[in-house]
Amino acid sequence: MSRQIITQGGKPAFVVIPIEEWRRIEATLEDRADTATVRAFLKSPAETFPDAVVTAILDGTPPLKALREHRGLTQAGLAKACATSAVYISQIERGTRRAGRTLAAKLGKALGVEAGLLQDD
Incomplete structure (x- = not known):
């Protein structure tokens, strides 16, 4: 050299x-x-998600909806797991309401992800 x-x-x-x-x-x-x-x-492997989930989020699907569907949950099923209503879950997914800190933590726990992944910013 x-x-x-x-x-x-x-x-x-x-x-x-x-x-x-x-x-x-x-x-x-x-x-x-x-x-x-x-x-x-x-x-220390972290969970990974299929391309379809990531693509859906990048294409504008709210993260809560994409991850809920990935887990095979309905809005009603997720609402029951979080002690809230399906209407509230629908409103969060549509962006007309935001989940408070407590509910965000419950949603994250129910979906097996950090609550921060569910934010649609």
């Missing part, structure tokens, strides 16, 4: 290497970072 060392004040300060060598180094660093990310996930 050819390289050029640039000094400042008599001490090495910079190294100039061919661009292809830099690209190889950069790819290696990215591969190592990806590997570390995968290892961390495998040590």
Whole structure:
């Protein structure tokens, strides 16, 4: 590998290497970072969701509705699990009402997700 060392004040300060060598180094660093990310996930795997759920949310479906349907719950079933009404769940999904902190925590628990994932911001 050819390289050029640039000094400042008599001490090495910079190294100039061919661009292809830099690209190889950069790819290696990215591969190592990806590997570390995968290892961390495998040590403590979090739940993942099917593409259809993520796509629905990205396409505008309220997260509460997408996750409720993913879990196979009706509005009435989710309402019962959270001690609220199906009308309230419908209103939250349509965006005409917001869930308070207590209800948001119950919804998250019933759906097995963090309450923050249900916000439609």
